[in-house]
Amino acid sequence: MTLGVDDPLAADAVAGLWSNPPTLPTKWLYDERGSLLFDEITRLPEYYPTRRETEILHARATEIAALTDAATLVEFGSGTSTKTRLLLQAFADRAAADGRSFTYVPLDVSTEILESSASELAQDFPGIRIEPTVADFTAPDMTLPPSDGPRIVVFLGGTIGNFDDAMRAAFLSRLAKALDPGDYFLLGADLIKDTGRLVAAYNDKAGVTADFNRNMIEVLRRGLDAHGLYVDDFDHIARWNPARHRIEMWLRARRDVDVYFTAVERRWQLARGAEVLTEISTKFDRTDLADELAEAGVVVEHQWTDDKGDFLLTLGRR
Numbered sequence: 001m002t003l004g005v006d007d008p009l010a011a012d013a014v015a016g017l018w019s020n021p022p023t024l025p026t027k028w029l030y031d032e033r034g035s036l037l038f039d040e041i042t043r044l045p046e047y048y049p050t051r052r053e054t055e056i057l058h059a060r061a062t063e064i065a066a067l068t069d070a071a072t073l074v075e076f077g078s079g080t081s082t083k084t085r086l087l088l089q090a091f092a093d094r095a096a097a098d099g100r101s102f103t104y105v106p107l108d109v110s111t112e113i114l115e116s117s118a119s120e121l122a123q124d125f126p127g128i129r130i131e132p133t134v135a136d137f138t139a140p141d142m143t144l145p146p147s148d149g150p151r152i153v154v155f156l157g158g159t160i161g162n163f164d165d166a167m168r169a170a171f172l173s174r175l176a177k178a179l180d181p182g183d184y185f186l187l188g189a190d191l192i193k194d195t196g197r198l199v200a201a202y203n204d205k206a207g208v209t210a211d212f213n214r215n216m217i218e219v220l221r222r223g224l225d226a227h228g229l230y231v232d233d234f235d236h237i238a239r240w241n242p243a244r245h246r247i248e249m250w251l252r253a254r255r256d257v258d259v260y261f262t263a264v265e266r267r268w269q270l271a272r273g274a275e276v277l278t279e280i281s282t283k284f285d286r287t288d289l290a291d292e293l294a295e296a297g298v299v300v301e302h303q304w305t306d307d308k309g310d311f312l313l314t315l316g317r318r
Ligand code: AVJ
Pocket: 041, 049, 157, 158, 159, 161, 162, 201, 202, 209, 279, 280, 281
């Protein structure tokens, strides 16, 4: 079968693999197996961000509900909504005490994950209205669901780190325009820290992050009917880029690679030692991040970290 460039994977592969350096959008890491591997990553001893962010949410959820008094919580990239439960509990308690309704709108690109986690949430939070919505929040036309009171848009996990500087600026200004005055934005971001710990978080001993990264090869092989493309021909590389304060994940060819992508009728060659960029994970300075938000039109009202100062939660208001 031949895929036109209107097939998203085909279009991204054609645009990215022949670039210099070759690159593929991070979202292709998250097929079903990739999503399961990422879930495993969040429990690895070296991977601190999920635990630290959960600590902050645990400590601050009630305060966030009181400060914002939001009627609707919109979550970007909700996934399994595990950490969001802390916020939902706090907002649900508040709404119930005041006899108000509260709505949760999880946005995700994966219908399956949205539906399965929404039905679990509906059981656990009978007092909340849940309106799962399939949406790509990185798309240029960002519109938020209507709300009877202030909204709080939450974007957790440090996923903002996957955007490069230009994408981040564009995303934040689109978001600020989509918010109504008085709406809130809650953002999770990983902080710059000791390089050894950063690199270890993306180079775990058990090799789960390596499997997660190398799974991109399998996604390509299957999606584009590739011949001559093997997961075992690639090494996982994660290194710190000090100039751009970000972790970069690459796939490095262990030998000369010669692939034919049947679906796009193209041959792709990669010399031994050459690398493909699969993910960036930018780390932040809290003041710089507050400045970026202000620049976009979101006024920072609070910034909280965990006890170790590893991770940052920022609450801003339009
Ligand atoms: C889900 C994007 C926040 O950048 O830390 C974890 C993804 N990649 N290990 C991150 C990831 C490798 C993660 N985010």
